[in-house]
Amino acid sequence: MAQAIERFVPDGASVALGVALEPMIPFAAGHEMIRQGRRDLELVGPISDTLFDQLIGAGCARRVTAAWVGNVSEGLGHCYRRACEQGVPRSLEVHDHSNFSISLALWAAAWNVPSLPTRTLLGSDILRTNPGLSATDGLVHVQAVRPDVTIVHVQRADELGRAHAWGPLGITEEAGLAAERVIVTCEEVVAPEVTLSDPNRIIFPETKVVAVVHEPGGAHPSPVQGHFQRDHAFYREYAAQSRSVEGFGAWLRKWVLDVPDRAAYLRQIDLDSVRIKHHLPSTPADYGYD
Amino acid sequence: MTSYTAQELMVAVASREISDGDLVFVGMRLPILAYAVARNAHAPTARGLFEVGLMRDQPAAGFLGTMGDPPNVAGALWATRMSNAMALMAQGRVDLGFIGGAEVDRFGNLNTSYVGDPRRPKVKLPGSGGGADIAVLSRRWVTLMTHERRRLVERVSFVTSPGHGDGTPGWRGRNGLLGDGPVAIITTLGVLRFPPGGGEAHLASVHPGHAVDEVRRETGWELKVAEDLKETSAPTGAELAAIRRFDPEGFWTRN
Numbered sequence: 001m002a003q004a005i006e007r008f009v010p011d012g013a014s015v016a017l018g019v020a021l022e023p024m025i026p027f028a029a030g031h032e033m034i035r036q037g038r039r040d041l042e043l044v045g046p047i048s049d050t051l052f053d054q055l056i057g058a059g060c061a062r063r064v065t066a067a068w069v070g071n072v073s074e075g076l077g078h079c080y081r082r083a084c085e086q087g088v089p090r091s092l093e094v095h096d097h098s099n100f101s102i103s104l105a106l107w108a109a110a111w112n113v114p115s116l117p118t119r120t121l122l123g124s125d126i127l128r129t130n131p132g133l134s135a136t137d138g139l140v141h142v143q144a145v146r147p148d149v150t151i152v153h154v155q156r157a158d159e160l161g162r163a164h165a166w167g168p169l170g171i172t173e174e175a176g177l178a179a180e181r182v183i184v185t186c187e188e189v190v191a192p193e194v195t196l197s198d199p200n201r202i203i204f205p206e207t208k209v210v211a212v213v214h215e216p217g218g219a220h221p222s223p224v225q226g227h228f229q230r231d232h233a234f235y236r237e238y239a240a241q242s243r244s245v246e247g248f249g250a251w252l253r254k255w256v257l258d259v260p261d262r263a264a265y266l267r268q269i270d271l272d273s274v275r276i277k278h279h280l281p282s283t284p285a286d287y288g289y290d
Numbered sequence: 291m292t293s294y295t296a297q298e299l300m301v302a303v304a305s306r307e308i309s310d311g312d313l314v315f316v317g318m319r320l321p322i323l324a325y326a327v328a329r330n331a332h333a334p335t336a337r338g339l340f341e342v343g344l345m346r347d348q349p350a351a352g353f354l355g356t357m358g359d360p361p362n363v364a365g366a367l368w369a370t371r372m373s374n375a376m377a378l379m380a381q382g383r384v385d386l387g388f389i390g391g392a393e394v395d396r397f398g399n400l401n402t403s404y405v406g407d408p409r410r411p412k413v414k415l416p417g418s419g420g421g422a423d424i425a426v427l428s429r430r431w432v433t434l435m436t437h438e439r440r441r442l443v444e445r446v447s448f449v450t451s452p453g454h455g456d457g458t459p460g461w462r463g464r465n466g467l468l469g470d471g472p473v474a475i476i477t478t479l480g481v482l483r484f485p486p487g488g489g490e491a492h493l494a495s496v497h498p499g500h501a502v503d504e505v506r507r508e509t510g511w512e513l514k515v516a517e518d519l520k521e522t523s524a525p526t527g528a529e530l531a532a533i534r535r536f537d538p539e540g541f542w543t544r545n
Contacts (some may be wrong), residue, residue, distance in 0.1 A: 021342040021372070022358030046372070047419050049356070070416035072318060073355040073541075077416060084414035094414075096403060098422040099341055100376045107373065119380065122466045123452030124422045129408050138466035167363045168343030169371045225360050232355040232541070280364055 001218075001262065004183050004211035005032045008149055012062075014042040016106070016147040016179060021170040022049050022072055023225065026153040026185050028218035028262040034058040035256060044106075044147050046099045046171050049222060050238055053077035056092060057248050058256070063093040065132075065145055067102050073232055074239035079248060088245065096126045101133065101142050103171045108144035109178035115141040150179035153219040154203070155226060156188040161209030162195035162202045166282075167225035169203065176204040185215040187227050198285060217266045220274070229274040294525050296478040297543040298533050299497055300434050301327060302525035303476050304388065307432050312336045312385040313378070315424050319542055320434050321388035322354055327532040339384060341420040343370045349536060376420075379427040382468055387428035389421045391435050393446045396490045396511045398453025398472035400425065400433060401446035408448060418450050425451035429469045437477035443510040454488035461488055479505045481522060482513075495520040 009015060015033075018025045030051045033041070040062040043052050047068040055061050056069075057079030070077040083092040097105065100120045108116045117139040127133050132143035152172060154165040163184045165172065176182050182204055189212065195202060221231035241247040259265045297320060304324035308314055310333040316325045325338045326349035338346045340357040345368035352361030363369055378384060391400040392415050402421055406412035424431055435441055453472040455461035462471050475482040475491055483494040492514040496502055498521055506513050525533070537543050 020358070022356035023342070023360075047416075066417065068417040068419035075416075080416070081414045084411055096417055098418040099372060099420040100423040100427075103373045103376065119466060119468060120376075120423045120426050122426055123449065123455055123462070124418075124426070125449045126403070126418060126422060129403075166369070167360075168340070168358060168366075168369050170342055170358075171372050173371055174373070223358065223360050225363050230355050230359050235355070276360060 001028060001032050001185070001213045001215055002036070004213050005029060005036055008181060008183055008210055009033055009038060011038055012040045013148040014044055014146070016044040016150040016175040018045045018048045018051055019150065019152060019170055019172045019175040020165070020168065021047055022230070023167055023223045024153045024165065024219050025049055025051050025222040026151045026218060027051055027220060027222065028215045029151045029183065029185055030055055031256045031265070033060055034252070044102070044145060046102050047072065050077070050235060053079045053242065054252070056080050056083050057089070057242065058252060059089040061092060063095065065095040065097065065102070067097045067099045071235055071239050073235050078242045082245065095130045095132060097130065098126065101140070102145070103174055104142040105132065105145035106171060106174035106178040108142060109146040110174050113144065115143045117141055145178065147175065147179040149181050149183060150175040151183045151185070152176070153185045153215070153224070155186065155224060156190045156194070157184050157186040157212050158190055158192045158195045159212055160192060161206040161212055162192065163204060163209065164195055164198065164201045165203050166201060172203055176208055179208065181210040182208045183211045183213065184209055185213040185218045187216050187224060189214045197287070200285065215262055217271055218262055220266070220269065220271065226279060227276055229276060231274045234269070292527060292530060294530055295543055298525055298530060299522065300476050300478065301533050301543060302529040303481060303522060304432060304434060305331070305529065307474060308333045308336055308386060310335055313339055313383060315339050315341070315379060315384045315387035315428055316357065317388040317390055317424070318357060319390060322357065323533055323536050323542060324388070325349060326536045327529055330532045331528060337367065339375050339378060341372055341375055343372050343375055344368065345375070353536070353538065353541065355541070376423060379423065382429060384428040385430070387424035387431040389424050389431055389433050389451055391433045391451070393441055393443055394433060394435060394475055395443055395446045397455060397457040398475065398484060398491060399446050399449045399455065400451040400453065401448045403450045404448045406447060421451040425453065425471070426467050427469060430473045431471065432474045432476060433472060434476045437479040437505065437508050439508050439510050442477070442508070454484065457489055459487050459489060479508060490514065492516050493519060495522040497522045498524050
């Protein structure tokens with residue numbers, strides 16, 4: 001993980017994270033960026049269930065291009081508030097979107113066009129605060145957003161970059177296609193025979209993927225279908241602690257700065273309490289051809 | 291008389307907005323419960339659409355902290371990308387949406403972005419999420435919020451999710467917005483409704499145990515009251531049983 005972040009996420013990069021919305025948020029990758037002291041990042045995403053809040057609180061971000069930043073089950077993002085209201089730990093540029101418009105901005109980049117038209121956001125003041133949105137003739141034009149790198153966490157991938165993900169995908173596909181490159185972190189590394197046995201389930205072209213990181217539990221506390229439930233209590237504790245700068249600092253030391261890697265982080269929690277125990281595999285698809 | 295919390299009453303009232311056969315764009319928190327209650331009672335053929343990229347008929351078997359939790363995925367009718375769910379809404383195929391709000395004004399415009407000047411806000415709220423999309427594209431929508439003077443304001447300082455705009459009849463149509471906009475604001479004290487075609491919210495019913503004066507005092511504008519003002523029907527035993535089945539520890543309704 002350290003190597004992938006070191007190599008592919010430089011200071012000043014535009015990084016899309018949390019693109020499946022609430023599930024499969026690449027927390028381990030985000031925490032590694034904090035440990036490496038990344039600065040001036042642009043964070044791109046739809047809703048960010050606390051990961052953006054943590055990166056903002058750690059001083060890694062200069063701009064947020066997103067529809068929502070907070071804590072989905074608990075409410076406000078306290079670090080996000082401090083950055084926007086008081087410039088603590090640094091001021092933040094915000095490019096507001098809705099969930100639909102950030103998806104369209106990424107599709108525009110994916111299709112290599114300057115913008116895409118939509119009716120959503122007509123009548124919204126979001127058009128006033130985001131320079132990437134404009135309205136003419138009853139349509140809103142959503143300018144392309146092109147991340148330097150999209151990072152996803154998925155259930156399984158092979159070493160050649162074919163990633164299988166299932167469950168709701170949010171804006172995963174457009175974020176991957178729009179980005180210059182993709183980093184995949186996964187619960188399981190499997191043989192190419194496994195991924196290629198079901199090519200419909202491969203979410204990106206392998207040509208976009210520059211790194212595959214085996215990082216079991218790398219999405220905790222967010223859920224991973226078939227592997228982990230969402231750890232609601234962990235989000236609640238984060239909400240309580242991050243309410244003050246000092247509390248957030250203590251949280252960050254315990255879970256990010258004072259642990260060398262994800263394995264050490266996981267030793268501090270009872271992962272089995274959120275591990276999914278009853279499995280529901282789908283029926284395999286038949287790709288027979290002759 | 292069975293006792294219930296303000297949130298349980300709001301969930302019951304919200305569930306009654308769902309008609310049988312509706313495709314409902316289900317938001318977070320209380321609306322997830324409202325959908326489950328409706329589906330188990332008067333709307334057995336309703337379907338729920340979740341922006342994360344899911345369609346369901348039966349409510350999830352387990353507790354949901356978010357719409358993307360694994361119990362909401364198992365047994366889904368469709369697991370897909372967000373833009374596909376938005377496509378149905380853009381086509382006018384979503385009958386009802388729910389949006390949470392921090393601030394609402396007399397014309398149903400919602401603010402979930404900035405209190406004060408956006409360049410240096412007094413409070414930075416999380417943002418639109420899918421709220422603005424639901425506000426513009428769904429056929430009709432409902433919002434739920436705590437009834438406080440600082441939340442129900444004369445004009446919101448920032449319109450994240452447009453309701454009836456400046457309140458003049460036909461504002462939405464003139465500005466290219468689809469759908470009929472907000473039809474109700476369900477609060478901890480009562481239910482506010484809008485006239486057909488848009489305009490200003492009025493108090494349509496007041497919750498049991500609360501008075502019109504109290505509602506007016508907690509509202510940041512001169513609130514009109516319906517001539518046929520009613521008392522909101524309390525949650526039925528069946529509604530409460532359903533709410534407590536889907537929120538067994540009171541995560542959403544007893545905190």
